[in-house]
Amino acid sequence: MDGSRSEQALADQDLVSRLRTGDEDAFVAVVERYHTQLVRLASAFVSGSGSAEDVAQETWLARITGIDRFESRSSLRTWLFQICVNRARSVGEREHRSVPVDHVEASVDAEQFTPTGAWTSPPAPWPDWSGDPSDDADLVATIRMAITRLPGMQRLVVTMRDLDGLTSGEVCQVLSISEANQRVLLHRGRGNVRASIQRAVTGR
């Protein structure tokens, strides 16, 4: 994964240079790579797929007109995600939609443990998933659905970390949150996804 990430960073660098010269093919390549990820990010803040699509479009517009301000110390993707989140936040606020805040919920783990910290009902074993999980379309779909149902900030953090493969530092930069907060949101999000899968797999 690290290998493909650094390959991607190299490819992004090349695309940025080509974008600066007004290369339309480079623009299409970057759009192919990131547009639907931007729409997915924006949809956590704004209502309706139309608004999310608009936010993603405005992100591209900012991208094209601001290409000379882009500095390569931040990755192209982090920069795009940041513009998209900022834009989506203000659109969401204008829609008077409850925009996800970096509020940390009370521990969802509490009820799983006795007052002395032992499991009340230990995690039931799951089927063996040591094979190629991409062969199991149902499982991938169940996880995707569980992530979609997470509260806003947990959904954003889990999506960027586990689906898009950003580092914790990149997620903090995109969402303007602390490392500690990012970790709590990720922890809660993954815990909630696990609980959904547990219900789907074992019926409890």
Next chain:
Amino acid sequence: MRLIRRRPDITCRQAVDLITGYLDDVLPADVRSRLETHLADCPHCAEYIAQIRAIIAISGHVETDELTPRARETLVRLYRQTQGE
């Protein structure tokens, strides 16, 4: 073989709380080693972390939607407009 079983250093609840930091490799060395001792001793927490690892691995296979021809067309038009200015 030890006759007296060592008292677990941390509780299951603490172990679960530490897992995300553990997977991100940001725990102080002493905490990390206490957690690893717990995971080696406790099948429930070992199962829990195996499940979280499985979820992370499978999440990497969730694909993003494909770019629709319509969205691509709109964006290319937008791009040409800005280039023409």
